[in-house]
Amino acid sequence: MAETAGALASAPFELRSASLTLEAVSLRTRDLGVLKRALQAQLGAAPGAFDGEPVLVDLGVAAEDAPALDIAALVALLRAHRMQPVAVRGGTPADRAAARALGLVEAPESSGVREPRTVVQEVLREVRVEVPVEVPVEVPxxxxxxxxxxxxxxxxxxxxxxxxxxxxxxxxxxxxxxxxxxxxxxxxxxxxxxxxxxxxxxxxxxxxxxxxxxxxxxxxxxxxxxxxxxxxxxxxxxxxxxxxxxx
Incomplete structure (x- = not known):
């Protein structure tokens, strides 16, 4: 038993639950030319706005016969603006299959997309309850x-x-x-x-x-x-x- 406990103590890794909150890029068009111009207009003048942060790409609800979307070109376009796509949501089955082939995760509808507010968690250790508390944010x-x-x-x-x-x-x-x-x-x-x-x-x-x-x-x-x-x-x-x- 002592040997087993010692082996566990020196294990090279351990698995823990974790959560990650992402910015979401919600597409309203499947025309990458239109999207490219819009991204350039909004983010071209702010190259450090995302600075390599992971994002979820929300393709929205798309009909089975929706125009084909070049997922690889979409990912490359977002990366050109310093975003790092890690997951995809919505779109057609073909969209999701192409995203999986590129290594993107298929996110559920209830994935942790960042909301436009700041929340801190106050942990009450006596009863092990997590209470979300909204606090004012000091904006520089x-x-x-x-x-x-x-x-x-x-x-x-x-x-x-x-x-x-x-x-x-x-x-x-x-x-x-x-x-x-x-x-x-x-x-x-x-x-x-x-x-x-x-x-x-x-x-x-x-x-x-x-x-x-x-x-x-x-x-x-x-x-x-x-x-x-x-x-x-x-x-x-x-x-x-x-x-x-x-x-």
Whole structure:
């Protein structure tokens, strides 16, 4: 018995239960060309937004006769934006088979996809009960007080960005939270870069090349409403539509 206990104590590994919470990339199109352009618009200006984090690819509900999806090309496209696909959900049987062939796990519908809130667990050892407790999250804020020229980029990872000088043509301001520009905004502004749909963009003089919130974007190809162009305004997301409001 003593020998068996000693062998167990020196075992080179042990198995334990574990859980992993993932970001989910939910596709709304099977057209990889459209997806590539959308990813470039939202994440191309923020190459470190995901920084190799694992993601679950949600292909949604697809009919048996849905157009074929090149899973290998999809995985390569996501990896090009520093995401690391590890699991797939939904799609057609052919989609899931192709994903398994690439080493991706087929996730159940109740998989641990990250919710847009922060929860901590308080463990009461006396009764062995885990109580989820919602706590306020302190969001870091980055402040820039110099003008940004063409080719310059500022990214506020995990928080808000406040710019106190002009964002000129060709410059980019990006934040996982809100973007505030208390000066002319003439370059690109991306808020909610990692999917925060509650993020907003504010400027005292709105003249942007591109604005985007949580992946929904608008460029100069579509003129801004006259009541906000060159004026103080805010931009928010309402469903899949950007709403421009004077302030």
């Amino acid at each position: 804020t980055m402040v820039i007080d110099r003008p940004l020229r063409s080719g310059q980029q500022v990214y506020a990872k995990g928080g808000d960005l406040i710019v106190l000088a002009a964002v000129n043509f060709g410059a980019e301001v990006i934040a996982d939270g809100h973007v505030h520009v208390y000066a002319p905004l003439r370059g690109k502004a991306i808020a909610g870069a990692r999917g925060n749909t509650q993020a907003r963009i504010f400027s005292t003089c709105l003249e942007p090349e591109l604005v985007a919130i949580a992946g929904t974007y608008r460029t100069t190809e579509t003129p801004l409403p006259a009541e906000v162009l060159g004026r103080p305004a805010q931009i928010r997301l309402e469903g899949d539509r950007l709403v421009f409001q004077p302030v």
